[in-house]
Amino acid sequence: MAVARSLNFTRAAEELHIAQPSLSYTIQQLEKTIGVPLFNRTTRATELTPDGAILFDEAHAVLDRYDAAMERMAQVARGELGRLRVGYLIGAAVDHVPAILRAFADDYPDIQLDLIEYDFSTPNGGLDTGDTDVAIVRPPLDDVPDVITATLLRERCFACLPTQHHYAARPSVTVADLLDESIVAAPGTGAWRDSWILADQRQAPPDITYEAATFEAELQAVAVDRGISIVPETAPRIYARPGVTFVPIADMSDCTVAVARRPDAPQAAANFAETAHRIVRDANLAR
Incomplete structure (x- = not known):
């Protein structure tokens, strides 16, 4: 030449x-x-x-x-070209996800996003099975070694009660108030489910009367008095409906929403995590 x-x-x-x-x-x-x-x-x-x-x-x-x-x-x-598999747990940062996806598509137009929704039966968002590269989830995660996690937001926890429940008119309840109540739980086993049925606070196993994989099923079960449930602040803000009342749990730690990625994920996963963090941060600053 x-x-x-x-x-x-x-x-x-x-x-x-x-x-x-x-x-x-x-x-x-x-x-x-x-x-x-x-x-x-x-x-x-x-x-x-x-x-x-x-x-x-x-x-x-x-x-x-x-x-x-x-x-x-x-x-x-550089994470500017290719395919990225993104999982998201139902209800996790639900009011931020559209803005995150739009911003990522604007910044990385040559990345093909494959979006996969997960319910409460699969709270790891596909990270444990390798079906996703990055996911918006609610920790804790089960059996996902070395996952790289960044907190996006924190939310108060609420007791979801039937409207006729004897605690429904209270301004708040405590964890101790709820331990003797029958409870609606997520399907399966593990740390994620245990965190939502107050397993670490109990001396005996809870009385689980129903298992629900979605907010819709969970709140419907509570509305017909199958039991109470523990929910994040997203539930009264997004999923409120007749038949249920939400009461803050005064002494329960906040739950978190995080963006998590596998250590072997492509650079595009790190770029997605950075975009998610920026969008949620900017939205909180604008309030």
């Missing part, structure tokens, strides 16, 4: 930082290999032969494609 561009063996050798005889020998070997002369050489000038011009054009196209491929790989490494 250097000889074809300059049509001068001496200048091409200087450009390549090799001796001119070595370059001449290399060109001769190439011509021998492909079976046609590439240059017409005289004492006064060097010119491409017609066959040499064809090879030059083809080689130039190959190098252009190589450069383009390397740039695309650099974009992948």
Whole structure:
């Protein structure tokens, strides 16, 4: 390529930082290999032969494609190109998720987002099974080693009670008030479910009367007096309905919503996490 561009063996050798005889020998070997002369050489000038011009054009196209491929790989490494699998737990940052997705699409238009919704039976948001790269979840997570987690927001916890419940008119309740109540729980087992049925506060197993995988099913079960449930502040704000009352739990720690990514996730997952954190932060500052 250097000889074809300059049509001068001496200048091409200087450009390549090799001796001119070595370059001449290399060109001769190439011509021998492909079976046609590439240059017409005289004492006064060097010119491409017609066959040499064809090879030059083809080689130039190959190098252009190589450069383009390397740039695309650099974009992948920077998290600007490719596919990203995003999980989200129902109700987690539900009022922020649309803005997060819009902002990410604006900042990274060449990333294909695959969105996967998870209910309370799969609170890890696909991170434990490898079905997602990054997820918006409510910790704690079960069996997701080395997951990289950043808190997006904190919410108060509420008791969700039937409207006729004897605690329904109270301004607040305590954890101790709720321990003897029948309770609606998420399906399955593990730290996530245990956190929502107050397992660490109990001396005996809870009386679980119903299992619900969604807010809709959970609140419906409470409304028909199957038991009480523990919910984040999202529930009274987004999912309130007739038949249930929400009472703050005064001495229960806030729950959190986080963006979590696998340690082997592509760079695009880290970019998504940064976008999510920025959007939620800016929304909170604007309030």
